[in-house]
Amino acid sequence: MKQLLFASTATIATAGIAAAESGINLSGYGRFGIGYLEDRQNTTLTTTTANGTVNQFTADSDEAILISRFRLNIDGFTETDGGVRFEGRVRLQADEDSDTGEANDAGLNGARFSVIYGGLRVDAGNVAGSFDNLDDYFGTEPGLEEFLGQYSGVNYSFLEYESTGSGDNAVFFQYTVGDFAVSASYDQNTIFANNGTGATTDRDRWDVSAAYTFNNITASLVYGETDEGDGVEKESLTVFTLGAEFNDFYGTLFLADDDVADDDENGTAYGFSVAYNLGAATTLQLVYGDGSADNDTRNIGVGAIYDLGAGATLRGAVGEVKDGDDDGRIQADFGVWFNF
Template sequence: MKNVLLASTALVLTAGLAAAEINFGGSARLGVVYDSTPGATDELAIHNRFTLNIDGSTETDSGIEFFARVRVRGGNEGTGATSSSGVSAPRVGLSVSGVTVAVGNITGAIEETPGLYDGAVGLTGLGDLNVVALSDFDSFSSNGGGDNGVEVIYGNGNFGTHLSYSPVTENAALNASYAFGDWTVAAAYQDSDNAADDTWLVTAGGSFGNYRVGAAYGDTDGVSKVRVNGSATFGAGTTVTAFIADDESAAETIWGLGFTHSLGGATLAGGVVGDEDGENQADLGVRFSF
């Protein structure tokens, strides 16, 4: 009789929570990084990083989904003292009929512009030199307080748009994108209380067969940057990616070359870049998701 009562209680609790979920997922990576910049803390260093996303959601009887996310992240690089993991501030919001509203540790409209990070190379991204936005822009903080703003995201078929504002950074940003077939075009604009962070940019990219190409142009307070990128996939899971960028404020042409190779459950990745000062950074290692 006791087992029957326990089973009945479990069924009642399960039924009451049928529309509520909490999910855990994340990623990790390990490898080595190299930096030729004079004065760099470590020319060759060990690198590792761990990320855990904790997502909770529930849906009302009327079909409104409420959600929340916090992130745990930690990592170390170099030969100095180790650092502890941190927990991010939350991003909390709701979604209904293709509209998402979120507050707190927002993702930001510039950060989420399709094509912004196209051409990324290496295990770590190697400084994101492929990004054409030269300003500070709002983005989700993985182990800090974030920008404590508000954002509205809308998607309808092939069209998407994202509006964000933070009273902390005083950045107001908007992006819009359209996908047709295997191609996507996007544009974004940010108006900031700090004129040096006023930014607009356009991106375009697509794929055909085993190849992908893209281009982006950005202007930050009158300083322009342009990037072209391409990648090719060979065999069962090897991809080679390259980009070249011209920043009119930089002394040297910026470039990057990298590869990824599927290990069946993990990915071997590496790359090398030439930065705006003609110095080189490189990395090599393995990353995986769980």
């Protein structure tokens, strides 16, 4: 990814001694195109007049809308003479309203802070947990909006990096040695009752993972648990993934066990994803995800990426999204993605 660097302290080598380096990196991507969703839901809008009268009305949503995203990562960093790197990140992002297709304002998210030394990384603030940091959890996600996933049958809410919100104030660590990596995260999220006027509950949420790569295959196991206090059932998620890369082929197998409060969402989630480079700058993608519970979501679809060079691609996908016993809905998109 091409990055723009503003160096506040240049690297200086004098008599074999190098000064510490610090600066700011800017990176990100933009995407825009057309998105289609069969029977896109109508949206209820609320307006307030000058005299305080609140009015609500239903706006018809088109099945085909203009989709877009602009994402800018702002990374500040410094590295000590001893090789310890400190980083901080905020993200500026603007998306369309997925219901109406209208543009939303851009906004900054919560900050993430990192300490990196050798194979150890520690993040604090708006962080991604062990599930969110596992590439093979997501596999290949077809579409300009990456709207299809092998993980669609999962209903557990794990710790995620928030691109458009403050995120959860949590910690994450990862240690890599050779082909083996372990990670863990912890989030003590305070829940306020009655819009902040009632009692509070400390929700303990944590996860751990281990991954091992042998030749071109990576096996990963992740477990996470959430405890919201006395009288509330604990929730948990166990995920096993197997990812493989061979020349122009990338594929993943996904298996998970969901244990959540809603019995209609408990059960096994499973899926797979495949990406294959056909040559001539074209990559084909295939994904399937489902679950054994009554209210699980099923995803199935195909996509394609055409490389235009210089970090720009044409992308699109078509698939079916089905929630529980509801009728499946066709979803598709197509457009341009460019990295910077």
